[in-house]
Structure formats: structure tokens, C-alpha cells
Amino acid sequence: xxxxxxxxxxxxxxxxxxxxxxxxxxxxxxxxxxxxxxxxxxxxxxxxxxxxxxxxxxxxxxxxxxxxxxxxxxxxxxxxxxxxxxxxxxxxxxxxxxxxxxxxxxxxxxxx
Amino acid sequence: xxxxxxxxxxxxxxxxxxxxxxxxxxxxxxxxxxxxxxxxxxxxxxxxxxxxxxxxxxxxxxxxxxxxxxxxxxxxxxxxxxxxxxxxxxxxxxxxxxxxxxxxxxxxxxxxxxxxxx
Numbered sequence: 001x002x003x004x005x006x007x008x009x010x011x012x013x014x015x016x017x018x019x020x021x022x023x024x025x026x027x028x029x030x031x032x033x034x035x036x037x038x039x040x041x042x043x044x045x046x047x048x049x050x051x052x053x054x055x056x057x058x059x060x061x062x063x064x065x066x067x068x069x070x071x072x073x074x075x076x077x078x079x080x081x082x083x084x085x086x087x088x089x090x091x092x093x094x095x096x097x098x099x100x101x102x103x104x105x106x107x108x109x110x111x112x
Numbered sequence: 113x114x115x116x117x118x119x120x121x122x123x124x125x126x127x128x129x130x131x132x133x134x135x136x137x138x139x140x141x142x143x144x145x146x147x148x149x150x151x152x153x154x155x156x157x158x159x160x161x162x163x164x165x166x167x168x169x170x171x172x173x174x175x176x177x178x179x180x181x182x183x184x185x186x187x188x189x190x191x192x193x194x195x196x197x198x199x200x201x202x203x204x205x206x207x208x209x210x211x212x213x214x215x216x217x218x219x220x221x222x223x224x225x226x227x228x229x230x
Contacts, residue, residue: 002156035216037157044204044223045149045157050216088157092214100173101147101214106156 003028004089004104011110016079020107022072022089028102032092034072036065037103039086048087049074081111114138116205116221123227124195131191132224134205141186142166145208147217148179148190150201160203162214163188171213195228202226 005023012018022034036049047056049065052072064075072089089104119133134146148160161172163179165188170179178191188205203224206217 033215037217039157044220045206045217046220047216047218050218056218086156090157090159090216098173099213100171101159101162101217103149103157103159 002105003093003102004091006087006089006104006107008105009108009110011112012079013112014079014081017075017077018079018109019076020074020087020089020109022074022104024070024072024091026070027095028070028091028093029067029072030070032094034065034067034089034091036063036072036074037088037090038083039088041085045088076109079109079111083109084111085109114207114219116207116219118203118205118221118224121225121227123229126195126197126228126230128195128228129191129193130195130226131189132203132205132226134188134190134221136186136188136207139207141181142183145210145214146179146181146188147206147208147214148177149204149206149217151204151223152198152201155201158201159214160190162208164211166211169212192226195226197228200226200228 033051037045039045052067053065145164147162176193180189205221207219208214
């Protein structure tokens, strides 16, 4: 199972704001950059946020990321029906025994 | 623009192996690494490993996997051995900036469904 914990689901009405938390530890989130991915139903994941709070070109500023200590947060403002998707955090886990990349457990966003 | 095109659906029997390809275009193939990620039906994302297209260095999250690249054709390969039913999943390749480790996965292939069934 994943070492990064996310809430299974969040929901809000169109136009509202949702936040998704990603909880980790000192071997991953606290000392490495966090990225966020959006997976629309039946499609490949897409990079939303990288290096904690940077958006690739084409990603609207309704999506924002932040990090504090061993946790990270994705915020989506002005929620739209097209935002209904799965969202995953990801980061490097630099434990000495077996460093590797890890994803969060995933969060389903529902627009009411 | 960056494109990753993966090979098609595979159906395999338990104990067999499968090799999935990922052909890259639109960028200098050797400048980035390639990560492989899988997603079992109804489940989350699982990172499997990474290979540097620059020097062939690898990092694996699990055994039974071999990652390779062919720089002459800008193609990455993921081979999974001793298949089990719980290897049934969609397998994705994705570009990973960085020469020594994964920072993020910025461009993704369309996915390849591998079904393991007797």
C-alpha cells in the first residue's frame, strides 16, 4: 500500500473550492518536491502541478499546490463539471534501503 | 509536441512474460528518463521503475521487471516476467525529467492493457 495518504473522495458544487490533502513523512514529502496528477475517467493521468506549486503550460490557475512539512495540498477553485476526476499526489521517497517514486492513494472529486 | 505511443493490448497466461513498448517523439529522447506506472482495475497508480535514456541507469520498485531503451528508435521497453493474475492492469510509460532520479512525470503514453488469465 501507498506511503502517501489522501482522502478517498471530496465533493462540492460548481464554482466552489475543494482541497485535497496528501500526507507523508520525512523520507518523502518533507524533503522532496511534490507533484499532482489528474486522471479523467478512462484516460491516462496528466501532470497538474510539479515542484510543489508550479503549473505546466496550459493548466489553468484554478489549480494550485502547496506544501508544509510532511503534507501537501492541492486546491481547485471555481470547480467545474470537467474537473470530476481522480487526483493523485506523487513524490520521491528517498529512504536509503530502496529509494523510489511513490503515488498517493488517490482522491475522487465529485461535482455536485 | 511530445508524444509517447505504446504498443497494443496483450493477453497472457500465468507464468508467461510480456514486453510493452513506448515510442517517443517530439523531443531529444536521451535528455530524459522514462518511468513505468501501472493501474489495476479500479485501483490507484503504482510506480514500477525508471530508466535513464541517457545512460541506461535504472531504479526499480519491484522485482520481475526489466526496463530497457533503444536510442536508435527512441523507444523504451518494459518487460514483466512470471506473470500472475494480479499483474492484470493498464501499463503507462511517462517521461521523467532528471538524469539520476524521478522528479515528476510530465508526458504520458496512452496506456497498454495487459490481461493475465488462464
